[in-house]
Amino acid sequence: MAELSSGDDSGGKKGSKKVRSKKQNSKVDLTAMVDLAFLLITFFMLTTSLSKPQSMDLGLPDKEEDTTKRVDIKVDQKRTMTIILGDNDKVTWFHGLVEAPEPGGKPTDATYGKDGIRKEILKRVKSVEEYCKTRPNNKKGDGLIVIIKPTKKSNYRNLVDILDEMAICSVPTYAIVNEFSDPEKALADKLNQ
């Protein structure tokens, strides 16, 4: 867009050839146009970068069809925290075993989010890491193991929320398990009532 010759430039210095007819100011006020252009730029910039969907990586263990080949791996009960997801966004958790929970880890109902289950997870991420360090045969990376058990009535958002909590709290190991032991089943039924 070249500069249109305006009255100031042509008429000022070098005298004048065609004076009167060119005196009219041909400058257009571009302010409104620039405003609009930048508004649209902002809009397109934001929409293009935000429209790409986020995604969460999820790795599941191999499925072994043959039940005889399944190997049960025993883990220290002091390291496991089980979270059961119920309907209506209810959630309950315990540390250790249901029958014999760790101190302060009795089955408790909680809510999702910052003031609910996240506090408990964070607390245990720390305490279990400390505990693992005191064990004689400690391997690097050992820490809390969270077992996520979604009941049939829980929804997809609950699952994503709890997986998100795992990422936020940087839980070293977590797994989604679909089998319930009898006491856990009783707990889940109580939750879903």
Added chain:
Amino acid sequence: MAKLKMSKKSTSIDMTAMCDVAFLLLTFFILTATAKVPEPLPVDTPSSTVQTKLPENDLAMLTVGKKKVFFGVKGREVRIRTLELMGEMHNVKFTDAEKKEFALIDEFGVPIEALKQIIAMKGADRNKEGLQPGIPYDSINNQLKDWIYTARQANIDVAQKELNFAIKGDALEEYPQIKRVMDILQDQKINSFNLVTGLRAKPKTN
């Protein structure tokens, strides 16, 4: 004196260059922006704080919502090859024109027997809500499994790469439904996949 001079100066600045730049950028963003196509099965994805983006290529998307499953693959050649393999498997013949039209469909959710009718429709009619019943994935007629299998095969044929899978689930979808889809993927030894989520601001952990 000084005050007089100040008032003489014109306050309007030359905006031509700024205008040029602004419109250049505007043109760039308009051209690079991908138009959002209407989805046949709109879902409300749950949000998470995870920042990883979904891959652009070699991706198959499984949309789960209202107990239906829709399927879609990225890349036109992959789509055509998938349709060919799927047609062979289920003895449905597709013409070249139909294949071409199918390559433009992002996502669909019909049994393979009804796919021809969907291909014959116009784009706007195709995406009407409730029109497509979802891909059958029960144990008697598990076409979803076949689609997943053929799409993987097609992606290897076309791009020589393993296909990634993303599950886009509705936030209120019940867990057993999602579990069923994950099981179908795991039956084919696909143990790693993406869950599509919306964006949520990252909270402070401390």
